[in-house]
Amino acid sequence: MTPALRRLPQLLSAPAIARSATPSRATAQSAILIRAQRLSTSRPTESSFRPTSEGGEISEIIFAVGQPKHVPNRLSKLSAWSITSSRTGITRHFTFPTFNAAWRFMSKVADECKAKRHHPSWSNLYNEVSVEWTTHKPLGLSIKDIEMAEFCDRTADEVGLKEQKAQAVNQGDK
Ligand SMILES: C[C@H](O)[C@H](O)[C@H]1CNC2=NC(N)=NC(=O)C2=N1
Numbered sequence: 612m613t614p615a616l617r618r619l620p621q622l623l624s625a626p627a628i629a630r631s632a633t634p635s636r637a638t639a640q641s642a643i644l645i646r647a648q649r650l651s652t653s654r655p656t657e658s659s660f661r662p663t664s665e666g667g668e669i670s671e672i673i674f675a676v677g678q679p680k681h682v683p684n685r686l687s688k689l690s691a692w693s694i695t696s697s698r699t700g701i702t703r704h705f706t707f708p709t710f711n712a713a714w715r716f717m718s719k720v721a722d723e724c725k726a727k728r729h730h731p732s733w734s735n736l737y738n739e740v741s742v743e744w745t746t747h748k749p750l751g752l753s754i755k756d757i758e759m760a761e762f763c764d765r766t767a768d769e770v771g772l773k774e775q776k777a778q779a780v781n782q783g784d785k
Pocket residue numbers: 728729730731744745746747748749
């Protein structure tokens with residue numbers, strides 16, 4: 612299980628949002644950067660994507676140009692998602708009870724991808740699904756990525772994730 616420290620709210624908590632004025636690189640043009648302190652040195656066991664940086668380094672998420680103002684706030688609520696090494700996307704690893712459940716999840720997400728014309732980079736191994744959201748044009752994290760990540764969270768809840776026993780005990784859940 613991935614330590615809670617690696618999750619987005621922690622990554623986004625300390626620092627303020629800085630508006631970048633670095634027009635030199637096309638990919639970074641007018642991007643909004645969030646400075647974030649990485650608090651843990653351990654690597655996520657649940658993610659097939661490399662962390663942004665090793666422990667103690669500053670990491671920043673790069674938003675696509677022209678995003679609504681509420682995007683950083685929406686992002687901060689995606690507590691189970693982590694920033695990818697490219698800093699232009701977010702990733703989450705899902706563990707379902709069965710392959711069947713994992714496939715149902717992917718099928719529902721695939722239907723939404725068709726409707727929204729936005730597609731993930733993802734992988735599946737038996738009951739495990741890794742999902743990464745980023746936007747290629749304009750490059751960076753966009754509102755579409757946020758919406759699709761929220762859709763993934765809702766769909767995973769509907770389908771039902773595998774029970775995490777230790778977590779349930781610690782949090783006093785059933
Ligand atoms: C024309 C079409 O909407 C675009 O090519 C879409 C398709 N799906 C996409 N998916 C993702 N994740 N990022 C994109 O920039 C993107 N572009």
